[in-house]
Amino acid sequence: MFDAILIEKTQAGQTVRLTSMDTAQLPAGDVLVEVAWSTLNYKDALAMTGASPVVRSFPMVPGVDLSGTVLESDNPAFNPGDRVVLNGWGVGEKHWGGLAGRARLDGDWLVPLPEGITLRQAMAIGTAGYTAMLCVMALEKHGVTPESGEVVVTGAAGGVGSVAVALLAKLGYDVAAVTGRLDESDYLTSLGARTIVDRAELSQPGRPLAKERWAGGIDVAGGVVLANVLAATRYRGTVAACGLAGGMDLPTTVAPFILRGVTLAGVDSVMCPKPDRIAAWQRLAKDLDFDKLDAMTTELPLADVIARTPDFLQGKVRGRVIVPINPALR
Template sequence: MFDAVLIRKSDSGQEAGVSKVETAQLPQGDVLVDVAWSTLNYKDALAITGASPVVRSFPMVPGIDFAGVVAENSHSDFKPGDRVVLNGWGVGERHWGGLAVRARVRGDWLVPLPEGVSLRNAMAIGTAGYTAMLCVMALERNGVLPDSGEVVVTGAAGGVGSIATMLLASRGNSVAAVTGRMTEADYLTGLGATSIIDRAEFTQVGRPLAKERWAGAIDVAGGVVLANVLASMRYRGVVAACGLAGGMELPTTVAPFILRAVTLVGIDSVLCPKPQRLAAWQRLAQELDMAKLDGMTTEVHLSDIVSMAPKFLDGQVRGRILVPINLQVG
């Protein structure tokens, strides 16, 4: 028996809490992992609170990512003792996830943890950091270089935004950090942001085209925020869009695309092909300042995850929320 956050559904509604489960209850898979660390992400918070129909079957263990050590294996790419990380693949939505002491998954979903990245750091990076790197790689593929001009990052004090700011600054980009919490200005400057912009500038529907400001953008908000970002891109600017914290709708026009040749690139971290995953994690290991990660992380015990989830959705969380699961692993 081991501890896991379990979401159940009944006629009276959905409830979540820490429960005891058995290894035999875990879903099918060819790799059993002893989980060392997991995290609380935006999607996990939606699942735990029931604020959005993220969970596809019940009962469900949330946790869209985890880092741990292979305990049992019948997959050719791994052996017991290997350190691995998982992001996405419907884990925590359709398949039991990482907010548990053990997880059984398909080996094709796992990535070997690069040398020099600890299990804790793997989750300080987590799906947020991996997604941020996919965004940076997309900007690069589309010609946004350090000398191209300023790059704007929305939701900059959150997990994706914080690591995106760090990555862009480390490669020499000038970064404009957008946040709804101007009290986080010093934090964002410490991550490398060169300017801080109040999110209030982006929350009202604006003109189809505004003053040209940015060569690149990483957007986690969607909605009106993304529409205003698109309207302010420079000629041939590139926007990597990876989130919907500000809404699913996109009240924009074709003007940025046909008059300024702006490129809008969609970023999906859930089903991203394995070669890109491996490349992203290798670059994170090489380019991310691991020492800075400590300044943007908070540890929350497994038993406190359910009470933390609503705070996450209310925007009361900075950076990354780490969940120590079994510190004896690895």
């Protein structure tokens, strides 16, 4: 038996509770994983609160991330004892996820954990950090280098933003961190941000083209914030967009694209092909400052996860929140 969070739906509505489960209850899959650590993400909060129709089938164990060791495998790529990490693939939405002591999964979804990263660190990185790395790689692919100029990161005090700031700073970029919580300025500076930008400066509709400022950007907000970032992006700059915390709309014009040659690069971490995932995790092992990662990470017991979820929707969470499941696993 093991503990798990379970989301159920009845005629009266959605419920979420901490319960005990047996391995036999797990859905189909060719690899059984003993979960060491999971995380609490914005999408998990949406799923558990029912604020958005994230969950596609019920009952559902939430948790879009997990790290652990293989217990059983019918997949030739994995053997018992292998350390693995999982991000996305609809886990926690369509297939039972990581907020449980065990998970049975499709082995093609799993990535071997690179040497140099512990199971705990893998979840301190999580989907947020893996997405941040994909965004950095997108900027590099489009020619944005540290010599290109300032790079802006929106939602900088959140999970994706915090890791993005730390990654960019270690790689030598001049980082401008956008936040609606100016009391987090010291935190963002400690991660490597050189400039702090009040989100209010980007939260109101602006001109189709603003003064050129940023060589590139990583945006988690969407909406008006992204429109204003694009308007102030330099000639042939690139903005990697990976989130919608500020809204799904994009009230912009074609001006940044046809007059300045700006590129808007969409970054999806959920269905990202496995070779790109492996490349991102290998880069994280090399390019992330793990002391800074530790500084942005807090632990939350599984029993306290449900009560904490509203904080994510209210923008009250700093950095990364990880959940110990079987923390003795290394």
